Amino acid sequence: MISTQPDSLIEYLIVEYRWLIAITILMPLSFLWKIWSMARNYVVFKLNTAPGNHEKKVKEVQKQIKSWLAGDRNTRLCTARPTWQTMSFRQGLYKKTFTNIRIDMVDILEVDTKNMTVRCEPLVTMGLLSKTLEPLDLSLPVVPELDQLTVGGLVMGTGVESSSHIHGLFQHICLEYELVLADGSVVTCSKDNNADLFYAVPWSYGTLGFLTSVTIKVVPAKKYIRLEYQPYTNMLDLSSKFKEEALKQDPHRYLEALLFDKNSGVIMTGDMVDEIGNDGMFNPIGRWYSPWFFTQVENHLENYKLGQKTCVVEYIPLRDYYHRHTRSLFWELQDIIPFGNNPVFRMLFGWMMPPEVSLLKLTQPEAVTKLYNKAHVIQDMLVPVDVMEEAIQLFDKEFEVYPIWLCPFKLFNNPGQLKVNSSDWQMFVDIGVYGVPKAEGYETVSSTRRIESFVTHHRGFQMLYADTFTTEKEFRNMFDHTLYDKMRSSLPHCKEAFPDVYGKVNRNVRK
Numbered sequence: 126m127i128s129t130q131p132d133s134l135i136e137y138l139i140v141e142y143r144w145l146i147a148i149t150i151l152m153p154l155s156f157l158w159k160i161w162s163m164a165r166n167y168v169v170f171k172l173n174t175a176p177g178n179h180e181k182k183v184k185e186v187q188k189q190i191k192s193w194l195a196g197d198r199n200t201r202l203c204t205a206r207p208t209w210q211t212m213s214f215r216q217g218l219y220k221k222t223f224t225n226i227r228i229d230m231v232d233i234l235e236v237d238t239k240n241m242t243v244r245c246e247p248l249v250t251m252g253l254l255s256k257t258l259e260p261l262d263l264s265l266p267v268v269p270e271l272d273q274l275t276v277g278g279l280v281m282g283t284g285v286e287s288s289s290h291i292h293g294l295f296q297h298i299c300l301e302y303e304l305v306l307a308d309g310s311v312v313t314c315s316k317d318n319n320a321d322l323f324y325a326v327p328w329s330y331g332t333l334g335f336l337t338s339v340t341i342k343v344v345p346a347k348k349y350i351r352l353e354y355q356p357y358t359n360m361l362d363l364s365s366k367f368k369e370e371a372l373k374q375d376p377h378r379y380l381e382a383l384l385f386d387k388n389s390g391v392i393m394t395g396d397m398v399d400e401i402g403n404d405g406m407f408n409p410i411g412r413w414y415s416p417w418f419f420t421q422v423e424n425h426l427e428n429y430k431l432g433q434k435t436c437v438v439e440y441i442p443l444r445d446y447y448h449r450h451t452r453s454l455f456w457e458l459q460d461i462i463p464f465g466n467n468p469v470f471r472m473l474f475g476w477m478m479p480p481e482v483s484l485l486k487l488t489q490p491e492a493v494t495k496l497y498n499k500a501h502v503i504q505d506m507l508v509p510v511d512v513m514e515e516a517i518q519l520f521d522k523e524f525e526v527y528p529i530w531l532c533p534f535k536l537f538n539n540p541g542q543l544k545v546n547s548s549d550w551q552m553f554v555d556i557g558v559y560g561v562p563k564a565e566g567y568e569t570v571s572s573t574r575r576i577e578s579f580v581t582h583h584r585g586f587q588m589l590y591a592d593t594f595t596t597e598k599e600f601r602n603m604f605d606h607t608l609y610d611k612m613r614s615s616l617p618h619c620k621e622a623f624p625d626v627y628g629k630v631n632r633n634v635r636k
């Protein structure tokens with residue numbers, strides 16, 4: 126096993142007692158931040174000033190770009206959102222040297238119940254959207270779980286969730302983008318208008334232009350999710366059931382699995398319902414006193430191992446389900462606040478949980494960064510579902526981190542950076558690994574590089590909010606750059622204004 130021991134007593138204290146800062150400072154601050162943003166949104170909402178202000182805000186973005194155009198242009202451009210505020214794991218060093226373009230656009234502009242769309246500015250979060258759409262009995266078809274994820278980040282990066290085996294990635298539910306390009310012009314694009322740009326924007330990480338609004342599909346929603354937990358203690362059975370559920374003609378609306386070791390895990394299938402049936406219990410998993418979701422899932426597995434019921438049904442309020450991994454940041458919070466799931470702690474302080482990711486990033490001590498570099502994995506690898514078992518075995522050998530998140534998704538054969546082996550769509554699975562590796566011989570760079578090479582070999586992809594250790598050549602091999610390069614060459618001033626994606630996501634430009 127690798128050594129996770131800090132190098133000095135000070136480092137040891139900083140790492141071991143990070144929870145002290147987290148509960149005395151970060152949690153109260155996070156709570157105040159939530160209150161402030163709720164109040165701010167409420168006022169904007171009641172005054173309904175947002176749609177009227179949008180054009181003014183777009184003009185403000187254009188003005189900043191035009192002033193860069195008029196200058197000596199010896200710096201490139203990126204958004205001014207401070208890196209500590211983002212959900213991307215690392216801090217982008219380029220923010221310090223590039224010209225920062227302020228895009229203070231946090232509003233939902235329009236909910237169009239006739240055309241079933243919502244138009245949003247890029248800083249609208251998943252938490253705000255699910256909350257705004259709920260009273261209208263609407264929802265996004267794909268709601269990436271962490272409620273601080275933004276529309277802009279999910280479009281320019283990517284988003285995946287347990288309904289993605291039906292609807293695809295976040296980009297697949299987007300109908301139109303409005304962008305300000307490097308020449309200061311405003312364009313809109315959709316599959317029928319500026320289609321090349323429309324398909325090149327996802328995964329472009331802000332290197333084609335600045336996003337100022339997005340029109341997204343909405344679907345009817347019901348009050349609860351009826352969730353079935355099906356535990357397995359044999360990987361072959363689990364993976365064949367998982368594939369069967371993902372690929373069947375009329376699948377459950379939600380599907381994900383958590384693995385707790387290389388042989389066992391729980392498959393969860395869900396559907397929307399309006400009423401609580403009598404085949405299961407009501408479980409409001411989002412309440413402050415409720416145990417962390419992944420621990421509840423693990424309990425179902427433990428009970429199964431003890432010979433209890435094979436399949437358990439629960440009824441979960443819609444938003445509690447959507448944001449089920451938020452309160453524990455998947456399972457990352459257990460490393461920061463080890464007693465965070467203790468019933469007494471939950472009862473007394475659970476309402477302040479979780480501390481904001483942004484504040485955790487802002488206050489992350491150097492000793493913690495060192496430890497994360499040496500002995501922590503945060504990776505999502507997207508591979509065709511047929512190689513899922515093989516991938517899990519390799520992840521176990523290289524990382525041995527559990528739980529593992531399995532989330533299937535349909536990858537449509539659209540133009541762009543992601544290519545599939547089929548004329549229509551191909552089923553993929555996101556294998557999410559977050560935690561401390563226990564594998565013999567783990568070494569961050571070489572172990573991750575072996576996984577990256579497996580992923581590329583099987584024509585899969587790596588999510589880029591985390592670390593990539595690929596070389597530029599390997600990166601260009603993983604992602605098809607044909608359309609993207611064509612767009613960068615044809616859009617005026619684009620290459621001058623923005624680096625290419627690799628220039629923004631490689632390890633050397635991120636700390």
Ligand SMILES: NC(=O)C1=CN([C@@H]2O[C@H](COP(=O)(O)OP(=O)(O)OC[C@H]3O[C@@H](n4cnc5c(N)ncnc54)[C@H](OP(=O)(O)O)[C@@H]3O)[C@@H](O)[C@H]2O)C=CC1
Nearest residue numbers: 203204211212269275277278281282283284285331336590
């Ligand atoms: N379930 C899921 O799918 C999850 C997804 N994620 C990942 O987290 C990231 C999203 O985090 P979030 O904090 O929302 O986004 P970030 O602020 O991290 O932005 C991600 C990228 O998008 C670019 N970007 C964001 N807004 C704009 C805009 N208006 N115009 C141009 N470029 C823009 C940023 O450019 P710049 O560098 O110039 O600021 C950056 O390169 C994504 O990469 C996503 O894949 C993370 C957890 C879960």
Ligand SMILES: CC(C)=CCC[C@@H](C)[C@H]1CC[C@H]2C3=C(CC[C@]12C)[C@@]1(C)CC[C@H](O)C[C@@H]1CC3
Nearest residue numbers: 212213214454455457482485486489503505559
């Ligand atoms: C479901 C998908 C596709 C991804 C989930 C990713 C999350 C587990 C990570 C996204 C941002 C990450 C950060 C941390 C933990 C893992 C994530 C939540 C930290 C809180 C870990 C502790 C550090 O000090 C700060 C990190 C900020 C980002």
